[in-house]
Amino acid sequence: MGLTRDIARFVAGMRFEHVPPPAVPTVCTGFTDCIGVLLAGLAEPVTPIVARAAGLPFDIGAIAAFAGGVAVAPDLALIYGTAAHALDFDDTALSGHPSAVLVPAILAEAGDVEADGRAMIAAYVCGYEVWAELIRRDSDPHHQKGWHPSAVFGPIAAAAASAVLRRLDAAHASHALGIAASLAGGVVANFGTMTKPFHVGRAAQSGLIATRLAGQGMTSGEDALEHALGFLQAFSPRGAVDTTSGVQLGVAWRITETGVNVKLYPMCYAVHRALDAMIDLARAGTLAAGHIASVEVELGANQAAILRNHRPRTSLDAKFSLEFAMAAGAIAGRCGPTELSDAFVQRADVQDFFGKVSARTIIERDSEEPALAPFDRVRLVLRDGRALASEPVRHPRGHFRRPVERDQLWQKFHDCALGAVRPDRARHLFEALQDLPRLSSVRDLARLDRRAAGTVG
Numbered sequence: 001m002g003l004t005r006d007i008a009r010f011v012a013g014m015r016f017e018h019v020p021p022p023a024v025p026t027v028c029t030g031f032t033d034c035i036g037v038l039l040a041g042l043a044e045p046v047t048p049i050v051a052r053a054a055g056l057p058f059d060i061g062a063i064a065a066f067a068g069g070v071a072v073a074p075d076l077a078l079i080y081g082t083a084a085h086a087l088d089f090d091d092t093a094l095s096g097h098p099s100a101v102l103v104p105a106i107l108a109e110a111g112d113v114e115a116d117g118r119a120m121i122a123a124y125v126c127g128y129e130v131w132a133e134l135i136r137r138d139s140d141p142h143h144q145k146g147w148h149p150s151a152v153f154g155p156i157a158a159a160a161a162s163a164v165l166r167r168l169d170a171a172h173a174s175h176a177l178g179i180a181a182s183l184a185g186g187v188v189a190n191f192g193t194m195t196k197p198f199h200v201g202r203a204a205q206s207g208l209i210a211t212r213l214a215g216q217g218m219t220s221g222e223d224a225l226e227h228a229l230g231f232l233q234a235f236s237p238r239g240a241v242d243t244t245s246g247v248q249l250g251v252a253w254r255i256t257e258t259g260v261n262v263k264l265y266p267m268c269y270a271v272h273r274a275l276d277a278m279i280d281l282a283r284a285g286t287l288a289a290g291h292i293a294s295v296e297v298e299l300g301a302n303q304a305a306i307l308r309n310h311r312p313r314t315s316l317d318a319k320f321s322l323e324f325a326m327a328a329g330a331i332a333g334r335c336g337p338t339e340l341s342d343a344f345v346q347r348a349d350v351q352d353f354f355g356k357v358s359a360r361t362i363i364e365r366d367s368e369e370p371a372l373a374p375f376d377r378v379r380l381v382l383r384d385g386r387a388l389a390s391e392p393v394r395h396p397r398g399h400f401r402r403p404v405e406r407d408q409l410w411q412k413f414h415d416c417a418l419g420a421v422r423p424d425r426a427r428h429l430f431e432a433l434q435d436l437p438r439l440s441s442v443r444d445l446a447r448l449d450r451r452a453a454g455t456v457g
Contacts, residue, residue: 004224085196
């Protein structure tokens with residue numbers, strides 16, 4: 001029938017009963033982690049800027065209550081999505097940030113249609129699988145062309161998730177996908193600025209706009225995704241795109257193979273493996289940063305291009321800096337919100353360390369994550385002449401293949417949520433999100449000990 005129509009048929013038929021059971025815990029992790037970092041991101045400067053520019057009131061307590069009524073669903077998705085990505089602490093997969101797009105879109109939409117947790121899970125899995133289906137058709141990393149994959153594939157994935165919740169039939173779902181294809185885009189040159197989280201908020205918002213336009217009768221190209229002048233070819237780095245093979249949707253479930261990767265550092269995921277290696281080397285050798293003469297990091301060419309800020313001066317710059325990650329790992333032995341502050345970035349010893357760091361790029365790509373090399377590795381030369389090298393790091397801590405334990409996920413959620421909600425409400429939210437299939441309505445998140453909701457803002 002054609003790629004766009006085949007995807008639309010999958011979207012129209014998606015229900016919780018079709019979700020493979022192993023995917024459910026992954027979705028619960030995605031929701032839990034995303035809502036935690038979303039709550040933390042509400043306090044970041046970009047979130048009220050986006051809300052007020054859209055003509056919306058900004059009240060952290062009201063937004064964090066998840067009770068709806070703050071804004072119409074597409075605009076609420078914009079706020080949620082921007083906040084979810086503001087710290088760059090949200091999970092990764094599919095060369096992007098699926099949860100930071102899908103969870104905000106689903107939260108906002110579910111309030112409109114009174115969806116329960118099972119429907120929300122089905123919507124998430126559908127959006128994830130549609131994203132995976134599209135991105136597998138182009139082996140070239142979109143970052144290298146200057147495209148932010150979350151902003152490119154996110155609107156279509158969000159539209160698919162929204163279409164599930166709104167129960168669009170295949171014809172209307174096809175139009176929604178086509179409309180979303182014309183709302184996609186975001187450039188890598190804006191990484192390390194407030195515009196990057198706006199990319200993600202806009203992607204979530206665009207998906208909901210697309211389904212509403214389609215539902216009202218707006219049409220789009222029936223081959224908008226696969227046409228020679230369509231979505232896949234237009235965004236492809238080299239135009240080497242598979243537009244003819246059959247869809248794998250509902251046959252091979254990508255979410256059970258690649259899941260989501262929980263970040264343990266609020267930095268670009270391109271540096272997490274090297275950061276693990278540096279922290280481990282420093283701890284194992286009980287090294288002081290002053291003992292280190294030089295640092296060489298082996299990593300992928302695409303990763304090196306993304307980590308474009310070599311002498312960062314602000315916390316936003318530092319999120320995309322290999323040099324800063326190595327400095328934080330060596331000097332602080334960690335890289336958390338405390339280190340991702342302007343005060344720490346601008347410390348003299350941190351700034352001085354940047355000149356010790358160099359990159360050695362690996363051309364080969366990881367088969368599961370083409371935006372990354374198969375591994376990263378860190379080599380140190382000490383002032384006394386000794387050389388130390390890490391083992392090749394293929395998966396950072398928190399990766400789907402090295403998953404976080406529940407207690408570790410709770411600690412991250414707790415730390416992120418405290419600026420927006422009180423501790424008792426944070427615990428209630430965490431438990432409800434971990435048991436998402438039993439949630440009778442998204443509005444139940446607002447009813448969970450409503451008195452504990454924060455009033456910050």
